[in-house]
Amino acid sequence: MAEQNSDQKNPTAWNRSFEILANELLPVLHHWSRVPQKIISFTPTQSPSFFGLRPSSSSHAVSDLPSLTWGKDADFILDFGIHMVGYLKFRLSSVGAHMDAPCRLRLTFGESPFDVTMGMEGVKTWISTSWLPDEIVNIDECPQVVALPRRYSFRYLRVQVIDTSPKYKVSFSEISCECVSAIAQDHALEMVDFGNQLLQDIDHVSISTLRDCMQTVFEDGPRRDRRLWIGDLRLQALANYSTLRDFNLVKRCIFQFAAVVREDGSLPACIFEKPSLSPSTDYIVDYDALFSAIVYDYVSASGDVEAGHALWPTVLQCVKRSLSSLNPKTHVFETERSQGFKFIDWASDLDKNAAPHGLLVYCLKRINSLAQILGKEAPYFGVVDKMTAAATVFLRDGVFISGPESQISYGSAAWLVLSEVFAPAIARGALIKTLNHPLAMKPLTPYLWHHVCDALVQVGCYDECLDIIKSYWGGMVEAGADTFWECFDAEDAKASPYGDVRNNSFCHAWSCTPTYFLRGKLLQSVNGKVTGKVTMGELDNRWVERSLAQLS
Template sequence: MYFKEVHRWAAEADRLLPELRHRRVAPVALVRPEADSAAWQGWKTVQAGELTEAVGAELPCSCEFTFDFGEYCVGHLELEFEFTRPVDAPFCFRAKFAETPFELASDFASYHGTLGRGWLQEQEFVYDDPSGVIRLPRRYAFRYLKFRVEAGSDAYRFRLKNICCDTTTSADWSKLPPPAPSCDGLDREIDRIGMATLAACMQECFEDGPKRDRRLWLGDLRLQALANYPSFGNLDLVKRCLLLFAAATGDEGRVPGCLYLKHPLPVAGNLLYDYQVLYGDMLLDYLRASGDREFVRDLWPVAKRQCELGFEEFEDDRLVEREDRWIFIDWQENLEKECAAHGVMIYALERTFELARELGIEAEVLEYPVVAERLRRMAVELWMDRESGFFRCGPDGQISWASQLWMALAGAVPRDQAADLLLRVIAEPAATGPGGPFLHNQMVLALEQFGRHEAARALTRRYWGKMVEFGADTFWEVFVPSEPLRSPYRDPMINSHCHAWSTPVFNFRQSSGVNIPVSGRR
């Protein structure tokens, strides 16, 4: 172990395991999926009878119903049956859980994606004794439930007495302040859905998605924490997650991209360069939100180590390609990433230096601003197109949101020009834009940081407002309005429709004290 404190950090994280809050949600309607070319992904639901036809009524031994719970639910399904006579064979039923009408209508047997099909929420259950309340052992994330009783004995009939989902979250809704008075109806609807998304992902840690992958991802945590500070304000959950990443650093002291938690120590998964180097950035946000200097000082060596490891991957002030790690930046296909990743490193150095200064230990990292300035000069030399004023990356001189965004945050252009750079790339038809909500959220944050609050609000309304228009209960992992069936996993069935990095609520509330400066030239 690079850090001797990993077991202590893991123990401290365990002590911060949150108590989950429970609320039971019952279905509100019976529905069926119906094809509709005007609906998002080509499907909608329509009413399919009265709820009393399924709940409380005498039912045959073979039957099928689709329940609409009226809202997005994360939790355990509970059912209670009543039989007219003793059951003479095991009682069997099949449950299919779906986040969207498209998923409800999809045939899971045809799945051909790159991720494990175990994430598809369909299962058969067999009970020798179906009396009492049956609580399904696995936690599910859904709005719709297709419930089918397999052919049983003709000797009995049964009633479904009760059905509900015992939902869970570590978010405390009573602590949620209202949106700012300046918010109109659309703002408030985006905020409501964003808060539902965040709460659904706030379980024993900040999960990326409660359907899939149900993991703690570092890049998702960064966005979730920033949304959480002025809303639910659950500082202990952020603290727990920062500790879990510190406890998983391993022999090199490298913070992983994501964690699997059900082990004596958190087990690392996926090395993501642009996630790793921003650990100090997240600590600085937490310090400004909490004022907990003692805790942040304890984890300072982890933040410092990420910058050391990050810069070790540079040769002659350029990032070296490696096969054993992933530069994510965004899901956009064919995105040229070197310029953006270069900017992330500069931003990480500046933010980590800012953290050291607030802790009073900047003498440990006096070289960081010097290195950052050198990398800025290299960025301008390599990628700045003086004629267009854009940073162009790759052999074809690609202009992308990602390159402009991270170069602006890195201070590669003067601060008074940075906001203009962002606004110009958003308006540039030839620019390579985001592949989903993740980079849209980064752009909203960047516009806020450069004081372009109305532009950030307009982008939020234009992009997430479209999801509202398409009927989102929670905000989605993947959303390209012109490509409703787009999936980075080759099959949209596996997409998450409640995802942490799609929570655009940064500009709907008064600041909680998190004031995030950009790096570089003032």
């Protein structure tokens, strides 16, 4: 998620006791070290390859590095074998008569093969080019341990020696990444045998994505934007309950949002932790409403009823902006009635009447369910009934439609199904018909693909859900993903919502949910078997081994 329409005129009504609670839940970050596994190069290939690049090992083993010397214009790529979030350091030594001039290096931290092969010049993007993952470093004295102060998100490290001098070259040794996450290497989770390598990999890549985004908050992406968004948080929390089960980090993030509630009761779309907790000016109507679902999911998963009570007033308020979009006579969501950006998906011409209608019902039902858990009266039975009846306007000829043009889209279908406003058989039929409709607008983001999958599971279409998981998320795995991406277009490796693929995030929270399905409602249909416990460190090491085995 990048910049959204702002809604700056709504001041924050700080809830400082929630902020204190959130601060007390600040996780101790865990650190571990990883070293490069191979010196590699990528060469263009005509063979089927998503990136059009074939990785191959250098004739030099990575253990040769301390004895290899590099001068002006040297350029090589190190493969750490796994996606990491952390801090790079290395020992730089001069080799030759003397280090009689500084050494200037360009270091590029690659999440994808493009990052370390395209260069970082001439990037045309409407978001900041400051996100680009390269650094120029000048070193005056060797030998020296060069420890870069910034945190990076990468698997590949491209090293370019811009210059040394005619009198010396440099060698690199003791290269390591001090990895960091709220989840330690000895953190154990259930090992599930899916009896299928692709599903095994999809499950693993989901968990890696989740882990690398789990820092002092659930970040949307550790490369970009490195912060907490409501939409991402909801999906991360779901994946987390199925795997790593870190309830405190979810609780912290929930209370961070509740701490920065605005005077009208709405919640900002994202928050900043630094320099101190503060709300973004970004506001998204559907994210606001979904806060209620996050709280419901959290209380259900954790049993933390006390938190539910504390958050109840915030939950009640967060759907107000959505409710203000309802036509008071028809009880149909009419997007023009309320201010504020509605997201649903990045597709810019997606009609946003039907999907927000479904999404709001979905949220109101979660609030009603939360009320039951908390022993309160369910506040939204009446409006849910009216919106359920009203939802028939979105169903015509057995497909879901939205807006004045009767647009057919996966987005509308997913949320109307998830809202359970239609009888299961009708919903299932309309969903399948919509998904098969030749004009139906498809999702652009994994975020909406998640909701399509969730809707399919909701109506028992497990095979159809699995097909999407295998083709969409499996497509990323087959393209070489260690972590799931912010966006994926199987037909266009350079697709980007930002104008340039070099500003994409390749480890992005909102694509981490296949494990939620595979370990959840799909477990039986895929014959998944829990075989015991495994630590993150063991999972990581197996992944590194597999990565290297795949390398020619």
